[in-house]
Amino acid sequence: MPAANASLVRSARIQLGVLRALLLREVLTRYGRHNIGFLWLFVEPMLFTLGITTLWTVAGLHQVSDLPIAAFALTGYSTVLLWRNMPNRCIGAIAPNSALMYHRNVRIMDIYIARIALEAMGATTSFAILGMAFVGLELIEPPENLLLLVLGWLLTAWFGAAFAIFLGALSEKSETVEKLWHPAAYLLFPLAGAAFLVEALPPEFQSAALLIPMVNCTEIIRDAFFGSVFDARYDVGYLVAVNLGLSIMALALERKVSREYVLE
Secondary structure: OOHHHHHHHHHHHHHHHHHHHHHHHHHHHHHOOOOOHHHHHHHHHHHHHHHHHHHHHHOOHHHOOOOOHHHHHHHHHHHHHHHHHHHHHHOOOOHHHHHHHHOOOOOHHHHHHHHHHHHHHHHHHHHHHHHHHHHHOOOOOOOOOHHHHHHHHHHHHHHHHHHHHHHHHHHHHOOHHHHHHHHHHHHHHHHOOOOOOHHHOOHHHHHHHOOOHHHHHHHHHHHHHHHHHOOOOOOHHHHHHHHHHHHHHHHHHHHHHHHHHHHO
Protein backbone atom coordinates (compact mmCIF):
# COMPACT_ATOMS: atom_id res chain seq x y z
CA MET A 1 0.00 0.00 0.00
CA PRO A 2 1.42 3.45 -0.93
CA ALA A 3 2.53 5.60 1.97
CA ALA A 4 -0.13 8.24 1.27
CA ASN A 5 -2.92 5.65 1.31
CA ALA A 6 -1.57 4.04 4.47
CA SER A 7 -1.50 7.43 6.18
CA LEU A 8 -5.07 8.14 5.06
CA VAL A 9 -6.31 4.78 6.39
CA ARG A 10 -4.49 5.34 9.68
CA SER A 11 -6.03 8.82 10.04
CA ALA A 12 -9.48 7.45 9.27
CA ARG A 13 -9.11 4.75 11.93
CA ILE A 14 -8.00 7.30 14.49
CA GLN A 15 -10.94 9.56 13.67
CA LEU A 16 -13.42 6.69 13.87
CA GLY A 17 -11.93 5.77 17.25
CA VAL A 18 -12.40 9.37 18.42
CA LEU A 19 -16.05 9.38 17.32
CA ARG A 20 -16.69 6.02 18.99
CA ALA A 21 -15.17 7.28 22.26
CA LEU A 22 -17.24 10.49 22.09
CA LEU A 23 -20.40 8.47 21.43
CA LEU A 24 -19.78 6.23 24.43
CA ARG A 25 -18.95 9.23 26.61
CA GLU A 26 -22.12 11.00 25.52
CA VAL A 27 -24.27 7.95 26.27
CA LEU A 28 -22.77 7.51 29.74
CA THR A 29 -22.93 11.22 30.54
CA ARG A 30 -26.53 11.59 29.43
CA TYR A 31 -28.07 8.30 30.57
CA GLY A 32 -25.63 6.80 33.07
CA ARG A 33 -25.62 3.16 34.08
CA HIS A 34 -28.75 3.17 36.24
CA ASN A 35 -32.33 2.20 35.46
CA ILE A 36 -32.54 1.23 31.76
CA GLY A 37 -29.52 3.38 30.88
CA PHE A 38 -28.93 3.99 27.19
CA LEU A 39 -32.28 2.41 26.27
CA TRP A 40 -33.79 5.81 27.06
CA LEU A 41 -32.13 6.91 23.82
CA PHE A 42 -35.01 5.43 21.82
CA VAL A 43 -37.58 4.74 24.54
CA GLU A 44 -38.05 8.47 25.18
CA PRO A 45 -39.02 9.37 21.57
CA MET A 46 -41.11 6.19 21.41
CA LEU A 47 -43.14 7.27 24.44
CA PHE A 48 -43.72 10.71 22.96
CA THR A 49 -44.89 9.38 19.59
CA LEU A 50 -46.94 6.63 21.20
CA GLY A 51 -48.60 9.16 23.51
CA ILE A 52 -49.61 11.38 20.58
CA THR A 53 -50.93 8.38 18.64
CA THR A 54 -52.96 7.19 21.61
CA LEU A 55 -54.33 10.66 22.28
CA TRP A 56 -55.50 11.11 18.69
CA THR A 57 -57.07 7.65 18.62
CA VAL A 58 -58.90 8.17 21.92
CA ALA A 59 -60.12 11.54 20.64
CA GLY A 60 -61.80 9.64 17.79
CA LEU A 61 -59.93 11.36 14.97
CA HIS A 62 -59.78 8.03 13.13
CA GLN A 63 -63.58 8.20 12.78
CA VAL A 64 -63.69 11.58 11.04
CA SER A 65 -61.04 10.93 8.41
CA ASP A 66 -60.12 8.24 5.90
CA LEU A 67 -56.47 8.71 6.79
CA PRO A 68 -54.78 6.02 8.92
CA ILE A 69 -54.43 8.09 12.10
CA ALA A 70 -51.78 5.84 13.68
CA ALA A 71 -49.60 6.12 10.56
CA PHE A 72 -50.33 9.86 10.36
CA ALA A 73 -49.11 10.41 13.92
CA LEU A 74 -46.17 8.02 13.60
CA THR A 75 -44.82 9.64 10.44
CA GLY A 76 -45.48 13.21 11.57
CA TYR A 77 -44.06 13.20 15.07
CA SER A 78 -41.18 10.80 14.42
CA THR A 79 -40.03 13.07 11.60
CA VAL A 80 -40.19 16.15 13.81
CA LEU A 81 -38.23 14.43 16.58
CA LEU A 82 -35.52 13.44 14.09
CA TRP A 83 -34.66 16.97 12.94
CA ARG A 84 -35.60 18.90 16.10
CA ASN A 85 -33.54 16.96 18.64
CA MET A 86 -30.27 17.39 16.75
CA PRO A 87 -30.00 21.18 17.27
CA ASN A 88 -31.05 20.69 20.90
CA ARG A 89 -27.86 18.69 21.48
CA CYS A 90 -25.47 20.83 19.41
CA ILE A 91 -26.38 24.29 20.68
CA GLY A 92 -24.02 25.17 23.50
CA ALA A 93 -22.26 21.80 23.23
CA ILE A 94 -18.67 23.04 23.16
CA ALA A 95 -18.36 24.78 26.55
CA PRO A 96 -19.14 21.67 28.67
CA ASN A 97 -16.78 19.63 26.46
CA SER A 98 -13.97 22.18 26.24
CA ALA A 99 -11.59 19.94 28.21
CA LEU A 100 -11.73 17.40 25.38
CA MET A 101 -10.27 19.96 22.99
CA TYR A 102 -6.87 19.54 24.62
CA HIS A 103 -6.61 16.22 22.77
CA ARG A 104 -5.25 17.09 19.35
CA ASN A 105 -7.46 14.55 17.56
CA VAL A 106 -10.68 15.95 19.00
CA ARG A 107 -12.26 18.80 17.08
CA ILE A 108 -15.48 20.75 17.41
CA MET A 109 -16.93 18.90 14.43
CA ASP A 110 -16.27 15.55 16.16
CA ILE A 111 -18.40 16.62 19.12
CA TYR A 112 -21.21 17.73 16.80
CA ILE A 113 -21.08 14.54 14.73
CA ALA A 114 -21.16 12.32 17.83
CA ARG A 115 -24.21 14.11 19.21
CA ILE A 116 -26.00 14.18 15.88
CA ALA A 117 -25.32 10.49 15.29
CA LEU A 118 -26.68 9.63 18.73
CA GLU A 119 -29.91 11.54 18.11
CA ALA A 120 -30.27 9.99 14.65
CA MET A 121 -29.84 6.49 16.08
CA GLY A 122 -32.40 7.13 18.80
CA ALA A 123 -35.05 8.59 16.47
CA THR A 124 -34.48 5.94 13.79
CA THR A 125 -34.67 3.05 16.26
CA SER A 126 -37.81 4.50 17.82
CA PHE A 127 -39.44 4.94 14.39
CA ALA A 128 -38.50 1.44 13.25
CA ILE A 129 -39.68 -0.31 16.42
CA LEU A 130 -43.00 1.56 16.57
CA GLY A 131 -43.55 1.05 12.85
CA MET A 132 -43.00 -2.69 13.06
CA ALA A 133 -45.12 -2.92 16.21
CA PHE A 134 -48.02 -1.03 14.61
CA VAL A 135 -47.81 -3.18 11.49
CA GLY A 136 -47.67 -6.35 13.61
CA LEU A 137 -50.73 -5.23 15.59
CA GLU A 138 -52.47 -4.36 12.29
CA LEU A 139 -52.93 -0.75 13.36
CA ILE A 140 -51.31 0.41 10.13
CA GLU A 141 -50.40 -1.07 6.78
CA PRO A 142 -46.74 -1.59 5.81
CA PRO A 143 -45.13 1.30 3.89
CA GLU A 144 -46.23 1.41 0.27
CA ASN A 145 -42.80 2.52 -0.96
CA LEU A 146 -39.87 1.49 1.22
CA LEU A 147 -37.23 3.16 -0.96
CA LEU A 148 -39.08 6.48 -0.83
CA LEU A 149 -39.34 6.09 2.94
CA VAL A 150 -35.57 5.63 3.23
CA LEU A 151 -34.99 8.61 0.94
CA GLY A 152 -37.31 10.83 2.98
CA TRP A 153 -35.75 9.75 6.27
CA LEU A 154 -32.20 10.38 5.00
CA LEU A 155 -33.14 13.80 3.64
CA THR A 156 -34.72 14.67 6.99
CA ALA A 157 -31.62 13.50 8.87
CA TRP A 158 -29.42 15.52 6.47
CA PHE A 159 -31.48 18.64 7.09
CA GLY A 160 -31.39 18.09 10.86
CA ALA A 161 -27.63 17.53 10.88
CA ALA A 162 -26.85 20.63 8.80
CA PHE A 163 -29.28 22.71 10.85
CA ALA A 164 -27.74 21.43 14.09
CA ILE A 165 -24.15 22.20 13.06
CA PHE A 166 -25.15 25.66 11.86
CA LEU A 167 -26.99 26.55 15.07
CA GLY A 168 -24.33 24.89 17.21
CA ALA A 169 -21.54 26.93 15.63
CA LEU A 170 -23.68 30.08 15.70
CA SER A 171 -24.34 29.58 19.42
CA GLU A 172 -20.59 29.82 20.00
CA LYS A 173 -20.70 33.31 18.50
CA SER A 174 -23.76 34.49 20.43
CA GLU A 175 -25.53 33.22 23.56
CA THR A 176 -28.77 34.62 22.16
CA VAL A 177 -29.07 31.59 19.86
CA GLU A 178 -29.57 29.22 22.77
CA LYS A 179 -32.19 31.49 24.33
CA LEU A 180 -34.11 31.92 21.09
CA TRP A 181 -33.95 28.32 19.89
CA HIS A 182 -36.20 26.79 22.54
CA PRO A 183 -39.22 29.03 21.87
CA ALA A 184 -38.47 28.82 18.14
CA ALA A 185 -38.53 25.01 18.30
CA TYR A 186 -42.02 25.09 19.80
CA LEU A 187 -43.18 27.56 17.15
CA LEU A 188 -41.72 25.44 14.35
CA PHE A 189 -43.41 22.32 15.69
CA PRO A 190 -46.92 23.06 14.33
CA LEU A 191 -45.45 24.48 11.11
CA ALA A 192 -43.43 21.37 10.27
CA GLY A 193 -46.36 19.39 8.89
CA ALA A 194 -46.75 16.95 11.76
CA ALA A 195 -50.42 17.78 12.28
CA PHE A 196 -51.56 18.66 8.77
CA LEU A 197 -51.36 17.67 5.12
CA VAL A 198 -50.44 20.25 2.52
CA GLU A 199 -53.38 19.23 0.32
CA ALA A 200 -55.76 20.09 3.18
CA LEU A 201 -54.55 23.70 3.27
CA PRO A 202 -56.23 26.44 1.26
CA PRO A 203 -54.63 26.59 -2.23
CA GLU A 204 -53.13 30.03 -1.56
CA PHE A 205 -51.19 28.66 1.45
CA GLN A 206 -49.89 25.43 -0.09
CA SER A 207 -46.95 26.98 -1.95
CA ALA A 208 -45.96 28.96 1.15
CA ALA A 209 -46.10 25.81 3.29
CA LEU A 210 -43.77 23.97 0.90
CA LEU A 211 -41.14 26.68 1.38
CA ILE A 212 -40.64 25.19 4.85
CA PRO A 213 -38.12 22.34 4.32
CA MET A 214 -39.50 20.21 7.14
CA VAL A 215 -42.96 20.13 5.53
CA ASN A 216 -41.40 18.53 2.44
CA CYS A 217 -39.70 15.95 4.66
CA THR A 218 -42.96 14.99 6.34
CA GLU A 219 -44.87 14.82 3.05
CA ILE A 220 -42.25 12.50 1.51
CA ILE A 221 -42.39 10.08 4.44
CA ARG A 222 -46.19 10.10 4.48
CA ASP A 223 -46.26 9.53 0.74
CA ALA A 224 -44.06 6.47 1.30
CA PHE A 225 -46.41 5.13 3.97
CA PHE A 226 -49.90 5.86 2.63
CA GLY A 227 -49.51 7.95 -0.51
CA SER A 228 -52.38 6.15 -2.23
CA VAL A 229 -55.00 7.74 0.07
CA PHE A 230 -53.95 11.37 -0.33
CA ASP A 231 -52.23 13.70 -2.78
CA ALA A 232 -48.72 14.26 -1.44
CA ARG A 233 -47.14 17.64 -2.18
CA TYR A 234 -43.37 18.03 -1.96
CA ASP A 235 -40.32 19.06 -3.97
CA VAL A 236 -37.27 16.79 -3.55
CA GLY A 237 -35.09 19.10 -5.66
CA TYR A 238 -35.93 22.08 -3.47
CA LEU A 239 -35.23 20.10 -0.30
CA VAL A 240 -31.84 18.91 -1.62
CA ALA A 241 -30.94 22.50 -2.60
CA VAL A 242 -31.86 23.78 0.87
CA ASN A 243 -29.86 21.00 2.51
CA LEU A 244 -26.83 21.75 0.34
CA GLY A 245 -26.99 25.46 1.04
CA LEU A 246 -27.47 24.93 4.75
CA SER A 247 -24.61 22.41 4.83
CA ILE A 248 -22.22 24.85 3.14
CA MET A 249 -23.12 27.62 5.58
CA ALA A 250 -22.85 25.24 8.55
CA LEU A 251 -19.42 23.94 7.55
CA ALA A 252 -18.10 27.43 6.81
CA LEU A 253 -19.30 28.77 10.16
CA GLU A 254 -17.99 25.73 12.05
CA ARG A 255 -14.59 26.16 10.40
CA LYS A 256 -14.47 29.82 11.41
CA VAL A 257 -15.44 28.99 14.99
CA SER A 258 -12.85 26.21 15.14
CA ARG A 259 -10.09 28.56 14.02
CA GLU A 260 -11.09 31.19 16.56
CA TYR A 261 -11.21 28.54 19.27
CA VAL A 262 -7.67 27.38 18.43
CA LEU A 263 -6.38 30.96 18.51
CA GLU A 264 -7.86 31.45 21.96
